[in-house]
Amino acid sequence: MCYEADDYFPPWFKFLNNTNSNILSNNKQYTTTVVLAYFPLNKSKYNKGQYQLWLENLLRFCQSPIIIYTSIEYQPILQQLRQNNSLRTHFIVEYNSSLEMPPVKKLVPIFEQQYLTDPERAYHSVELYAVWCAKSFILNRSVELNPFQTKYFLYIDAGAFRSSNYRFERWPYEPSIHSILANNRLLLGMISPLSRQFCPLSYTVNKGPVRHDLIEGGLIGGTSDVIHWWTSMFYETINNYISKNFFIGKDQYLMNAIALTYPHRINMMLSFRTSCGNIWFAFGPLLANQAEKQKLAFSITCQHQNLSEVIITFENICNDSRNII
Secondary structure (H helix, E strand, C coil): CCCHHHHHCHHHHHCCCEEEEECCCCCCCCEHHHEEEEEECCCCCHHHHHHHHHHHHHHCCCCCCCEEEECCHHHHHHHCCCCCCCCCCCCCCCCHHHHHHHHCCCCCCHHHHHCCCCCCCCCHHHHHHHHHHHHHHHHHHHHHHCCCCCCCCEECHHHHCCCCCHHCCCCCCCCHHHHCCCCCEEEEEEECCCCCCCCCCCCCCHHHCCCCCEECEEEEEEHHHHHHHHHHHHHHHHHHHHHCCCCCCHHHHHHHHHHCCCCHHHEEEEEEHCCCCCCCHCHHHHCCHHHHHHHHCHHHHHHHHHHHHHEEHHHHHHHHHHHHH
């Protein structure tokens, strides 16, 4: 399924001017923009101080250009972490929370209703649903804005770099990113093997959300074309599921369904098959170069991990018994 951009993007995909950036004029032309959002939640397992320590591991060291969605309140803090904007940074500060973002606002009443029956509501919240729901909008908006004129875009969760050995400078490593994304597929990550019931792949998104911890929500990457496709499909799926009274609060369940329906559009990182620390955040070292992994004391196995062994075209997921359970 392929669309022309103007055929499926509503007006809220066009961009407002409430942005500011520091785009340095040096000789280095980067090919990848890193994208993240930081809006502290009222209900969270971790406090703001903890998140800011994690953010420092990324923002103070990563030399790739970064687009940061945050509120005016938190911009100065993040700007300081970004070495007072000496590194390429573009802030978007027109929203105070994900709840204000155009595709999310209209869904808040549905989130509030579905929260009441969410079996995980003890540690979920409407605000958290909004954060998850906004990721694709955030990534797509970054593509359209593209202040650094890059070819590739990589959304990661703001709290993904949780230890000091994630202080990568040349991240993501550009030769690795090019080898993964040059085929114009979307990069996603799997944190557990695929249930055998889905093999051979024949799932259709109309069957509903796939309620498994399978695809993580903290990593989405690709070219502008495939990100446009993904964004359209993600919000189209939400509308479809609302009409059928399916649960839409957890983005992973929707991502599972879309990826299983369109495996030929996906490159899948098999994080569960790696030895690079916490599987939820293994994409950090996996997308770093070997020299930095060695310097930061990752395991020998992780240092020498061949990406072609753990990033596959998703339609081939069932061909290897190590990928299914």
